[in-house]
Amino acid sequence: MSGIFFTEDEIRFREEVREFAKRVIAPQAEEVEKGMYPGPLLRKIGEAGYMRQLHPIEYGGSAKGVVYEIIVAEEIAGVSAPTDMSRTASSTLCAIPISRFGNDEQKRKYLTPIIRGEKIGAIGITEPNVGSDTAGMQTTAVRDGDEYVINGEKRFITNGADCDIITLFVVNPDVPAKRGMCTFIFPTDTDGFKVERIYGLMGMHGMRIAHLRFENCRIPAENLLDREGMGFNILMDELNTERISIAGEVIGVARAAFDTAVQYSTERVQFNRPINRFEGVSFKIADMATQLDAAELLTLRAARLVDRGERAGKESAMAKVFSVDYAFEICNQALQVLGGIGYTTDYPVERYLRDVRIGMLGGGTSEIMKFLIQREVYREFELKAAMEKRTVPLEVASSSQKGETPD
Ligand SMILES: Cc1cc2nc3c(=O)[nH]c(=O)nc-3n(C[C@H](O)[C@H](O)[C@H](O)COP(=O)(O)OP(=O)(O)OC[C@H]3O[C@@H](n4cnc5c(N)ncnc54)[C@H](O)[C@@H]3O)c2cc1C
Incomplete structure (x- = not known):
């Protein structure tokens, strides 16, 4: 996506991560798909500095924030989704609570080795x-x-x-x-x-x-x-960032499927022309491109809000549920563009389709995301109604609003 949405520094960072993912992670992707546990790759990711973005500088982080986290998630998941899942389980899901709620000793002992990829977290x-x-x-x-x-x-x-x-x-x-x-x-x-x-x-x-x-x-x-008793707060805080990170991961996988479909559609010839000349194919590509950008924008909004210190619970849930639904759809349509060969393991698209499906479950299911979104919508509706009532003369408002303050 263009520089309107990402800063120059973010674009440069993406290029660096992309180059790293191609050089270091991609050669292992096939082995991971065959069953190799990607945990050992975390050391290389840690050495390259791509587990640092969410954590404070004094403990080995870079404090760059959630936008940089989604860039890493997209680029690594785009070549090997399980590798990124292992990375995020360690340096995002396990580490965020330590980073945000741990004391100095806990952070030195546990956070720093995780950020460096020397220890694995869950x-x-x-x-x-x-x-x-x-x-x-x-x-x-x-x-x-x-x-x-x-x-x-x-x-x-x-x-x-x-x-x-x-x-x-x-x-x-x-x-x-x-x-x-x-x-x-x-x-x-x-x-x-x-x-x-x-x-x-x-x-x-x-x-x-x-x-x-x-x-x-x-x-x-x-x-x-x-x-004691802070667990639920810690969990809610962690889940917000986890959901944005999952959105980044599935966008990365969907973009890989999209790129494969675009290229294939220009090479595969049927009825004496490349199949992208048929609207039945090229309109699929148009839909996929639009859905990808929409998912990216929703995810970017949630990430920027969290980076600004806002809770963004509704926006994180929206980013996740939209991105996982459309990532699944994009991978499915990419497979369709490839025809029969898309269903085989000659191309990675069938793998992308299987890999993104977890997005609808992990970090809270799609149904729970919709529950959270509607709850916020009605909360905002009640708040607006309550504020409008404030314009009513004081004596009327004080009697009609008794006990109706939104929580
Ligand atoms: C590959 C994988 C990796 C995972 N990694 C981790 C991990 O590292 N750590 C961890 O703690 N967990 C992990 N999970 C667990 C994951 O977060 C849960 O599977 C998920 O939260 C759903 O819980 P559940 O499977 O018990 O489904 P349930 O909660 O039993 O839900 C079953 C169905 O009921 C629906 N449902 C439930 N309640 C409601 C409701 N109120 N309204 C509407 N629908 C509802 C759900 O949406 C779902 O469709 C992982 C799961 C998988 C598959």
Whole structure:
């Protein structure tokens, strides 16, 4: 997309990341697709400095912000989506809570090695009985002297079988729901920690998505992030950036599918002409180009808002749900442009289609994104209505608005 939307520095940065992704990640993409876990590539990504953008300079970050994060996500996912998924699980999902809520010692000990790619991180939210309804979490942490004792299970954990630490969300069983949620930095060499199984996946081959068990795991109290009861706030803060990052990833994959379809449509000849001469094909390309730019703009808006310090919950949800829906559609239409060969593994488009599908699930499902968007829409509607009522004479307003203030 042109310089109207990205600054000169952002465009230069994108070119650097693109060159790195082509030179270092692309040669491994085939092996990853065949099942090679991409975790070891994180060291190279860390050395190149592409895990730094969301983190403070004093701990090894570059503090460039979320726009730079989506540029990295797009460019790395465009050549190997599982590699970027592994990267984001570590330096985005696991690291954001430490970066934003950790103390100096926690950041030095855990954040810096993750940013450098020396250690691998994961985030532990989902459980067998807890998916969308995160407030119903069942894994517990009970204080015992200078330690907490952790018991429970987490499932679908990206990097879970191979990581050094997990940013782990748990509850204090004595405090109900959201108010009891706490976040810990959990070292995976703790006794009682077990990788129970690795799931087979539709796409994102190479990723090792794990089911984890915690049995009387004792970790030092100093591994608590912020304070008890802050877990839900930490989670909501992390999810906002995660959603924008996922939007960047799927845009990167969709752009790769789009580029493949454009090129193929100029080379493939049927009825004595390249197939792009048929509107049935070229109008698909027009739709894909428009959808890609729309997804990019929504994602850029959310990223710039978060970089400005705004919460942007609605905008992040919009960016994610729109980008994943259209990324899936773009990959599907790209496959159609390629015809039968698109369905084979001779071209990567069938892989792109399988890889982007996770976007509708991870970081909150598309249904949950729509729930969040409509909730904000009605909140804004109520707020506007309440503000309009303020213009009503004071004595009328004070009687009619009793108890109706929007939360
Ligand atoms: C490959 C992969 C990697 C993952 N990585 C991680 C990770 O690293 N860490 C982690 O913690 N989790 C991870 N997850 C888990 C992921 O975030 C969850 O799968 C997701 O949040 C949905 O939870 P669930 O699967 O339990 O679905 P459920 O919550 O059981 O939902 C099932 C269906 O019901 C719908 N639904 C539920 N509630 C509502 C509602 N109120 N309104 C409308 N519809 C609703 C959902 O949208 C969905 O369609 C990963 C998942 C996968 C597949």
